Amino acid sequence: MKQNLVEEERIQYLNHSPIRHRGDYLLYWMQASQRAEWNHALEYAILQANILRKPLLVFFGLATDFPEANQRHYQFMLEGLKETRAKLIKRGIKMAVKIGSPDTGVVEAAKRAVLAIVDRGYLRIQRTWREQAAKNLPCPLWQAESEVVIPVEVASDHEEYGAYTLRPKIRKLLKRFMRPVEEIQPEFSSLDLRPFEWETELSNIEDLIRTLPIDKTVPPVNLRGGTEEAKRKLRVFVTQKLPYYVKWRNDPTKNVLSEMSPYLHFGQISPLFIALQIVNADCDEPASQEAYIEELVVRRELAANFVFYNSSYDSWNALPSWSQKTLTKHSKDLRKYLYSIEELEHAKTHDQLWNAAQKELLLTGKIHGYVRMYWGKKILEWSETPQEAFRIALYLNNKYALDGRDANSFAGVAWCFGKHDRAFSERPIFGKVRYMSLNGMQRKFPVHQYIQKVENLAHQLEG
Ligand SMILES: Cc1cc2nc3c(=O)[nH]c(=O)nc-3n(C[C@H](O)[C@H](O)[C@H](O)COP(=O)(O)OP(=O)(O)OC[C@H]3O[C@@H](n4cnc5c(N)ncnc54)[C@H](O)[C@@H]3O)c2cc1C
Numbered sequence: 001m002k003q004n005l006v007e008e009e010r011i012q013y014l015n016h017s018p019i020r021h022r023g024d025y026l027l028y029w030m031q032a033s034q035r036a037e038w039n040h041a042l043e044y045a046i047l048q049a050n051i052l053r054k055p056l057l058v059f060f061g062l063a064t065d066f067p068e069a070n071q072r073h074y075q076f077m078l079e080g081l082k083e084t085r086a087k088l089i090k091r092g093i094k095m096a097v098k099i100g101s102p103d104t105g106v107v108e109a110a111k112r113a114v115l116a117i118v119d120r121g122y123l124r125i126q127r128t129w130r131e132q133a134a135k136n137l138p139c140p141l142w143q144a145e146s147e148v149v150i151p152v153e154v155a156s157d158h159e160e161y162g163a164y165t166l167r168p169k170i171r172k173l174l175k176r177f178m179r180p181v182e183e184i185q186p187e188f189s190s191l192d193l194r195p196f197e198w199e200t201e202l203s204n205i206e207d208l209i210r211t212l213p214i215d216k217t218v219p220p221v222n223l224r225g226g227t228e229e230a231k232r233k234l235r236v237f238v239t240q241k242l243p244y245y246v247k248w249r250n251d252p253t254k255n256v257l258s259e260m261s262p263y264l265h266f267g268q269i270s271p272l273f274i275a276l277q278i279v280n281a282d283c284d285e286p287a288s289q290e291a292y293i294e295e296l297v298v299r300r301e302l303a304a305n306f307v308f309y310n311s312s313y314d315s316w317n318a319l320p321s322w323s324q325k326t327l328t329k330h331s332k333d334l335r336k337y338l339y340s341i342e343e344l345e346h347a348k349t350h351d352q353l354w355n356a357a358q359k360e361l362l363l364t365g366k367i368h369g370y371v372r373m374y375w376g377k378k379i380l381e382w383s384e385t386p387q388e389a390f391r392i393a394l395y396l397n398n399k400y401a402l403d404g405r406d407a408n409s410f411a412g413v414a415w416c417f418g419k420h421d422r423a424f425s426e427r428p429i430f431g432k433v434r435y436m437s438l439n440g441m442q443r444k445f446p447v448h449q450y451i452q453k454v455e456n457l458a459h460q461l462e463g
Pocket of ligand 1: 265300
């Protein structure tokens with residue numbers, strides 16, 4: 001048996017119940033890592049099932065009231081889950097989906113389980129679900145971490161001040177944790193699913209969505225969910241765009257980003273898989289490989305560190321005291337422009353660049369990474385108070401972005417207000433928080449071309 005299949009630092013024991021030898025199957029509660037490959041929790045569950053000589057059942061609880069989620073997110077997620085289920089079946093593993101809160105659904109799904117294994121998520125709701133389930137399950141609940149390259153508590157045991165404090169720790173650990181995830185075959189696969197009369201079919205996503213009591217005010221976008229589509233996009237990125245990443249990643253007219261964030265958000269692709277594809281790529285621009293790993297591992301895992309160690313991650317209180325102080329000092333400064341949430345939501349400001357960014361978000365579920373910083377900074381500049389601006393930026397990001405409601409969403413918005421950044425020279429409204437201007441953007445890329453690109457897209461999609 002491959003006992004060292006998964007590094008032991010990726011495993012946590014969420015309760016101390018003894019293994020039930022009289023159960024019928026081992027349960028993998030899939031939640032954050034919604035994929036059938038490069039998934040430490042899945043392979044670890046197969047390993048334990050083989051050791052205990054039981055078949056494996058994968059369970060997914062489909063919460064219809066996930067905070068801030070709407071049809072745009074559900075459509076993308078369900079497309080991915082449908083593919084994952086088919087792939088699991090090919091590997092001889094059954095998957096049951098139950099509509100309802102996952103923490104209660106898993107208790108029912110584990111009725112005859114010897115042991116349950118869950119993947120790891122860092123947001124409050126994900127942690128609460130796991131805590132509740134650990135209390136109520138009739139069997140042990142173990143957790144295996146697969147959504148980061150370096151396990152979050154191994155990377156650091158406290159909230160990091162910024163990328164510069166986390167980077168050396170991550171760099172030291174990269175070699176040890178950049179190890180491919182080995183696939184193993186389940187040895188016991190006969191499992192009768194008939195007792196699970198609650199099982200939900202995924203064969204017709206549109207029909208399923210029609211029946212789900214979810215927010216349907218935000219339409220899906222033209223981006224297909226699922227591991228295969230994520231891998232296809234990654235191949236295009238590695239073969240055609242990676243060499244230009246370092247030079248053009250701040251130019252939204254150049255289209256050299258990887259577009260991995262929605263797939264990462266729903267766990268449809270493994271960050272470890274992406275990282276290995278990047279470092280092993282045949283690329284004559286090592287600075288691009290470096291720059292990408294900096295974003296994917298250092299910046300993304302700084303966001304995981306932030307939401308894991310800072311319980312106020314979704315509020316103004318998460319900001320460092322220097323930025324709260326300086327923004328409060330300038331909160332009464334005269335604002336030349338003030339916009340309501342509705343004006344911002346409908347892209348009705350005086351600033352054509354900002355409007356284009358917001359339109360891109362509405363139409364595609366994404367804003368180019370560099371423009372996104374400007375987008376967030378301007379909300380701070382045009383809102384009555386910094387606290388209100390924080391709330392609006394998070395609301396718009398999480399409502400419309402396909403990669404929204406992620407650790408990166410909270411870290412990204414907080415960054416616009418000084419989190420993980422340093423102080424700059426003092427100016428109105430922003431105080432010592434970094435400022436971004438339209439002139440600055442114009443020096444970086446042809447702003448009018450980006451605006452035209454979004455206009456063309458809008459005509460295409462609306463026409
Ligand atoms: C106001 C604001 C809001 C943001 N909201 C989100 C969000 O909701 N979800 C989200 O995933 N990211 C968010 N980000 C971070 C960043 O903009 C996106 O991760 C990136 O644009 C995703 O596009 P990509 O996958 O093509 O990026 P690429 O440039 O190809 O990067 C590859 C991956 O690296 C990671 N990455 C890149 N930039 C950052 C960054 N600055 N911080 C952390 N990780 C990064 C992402 O996982 C990304 O998928 C936000 C940033 C800001 C300033």
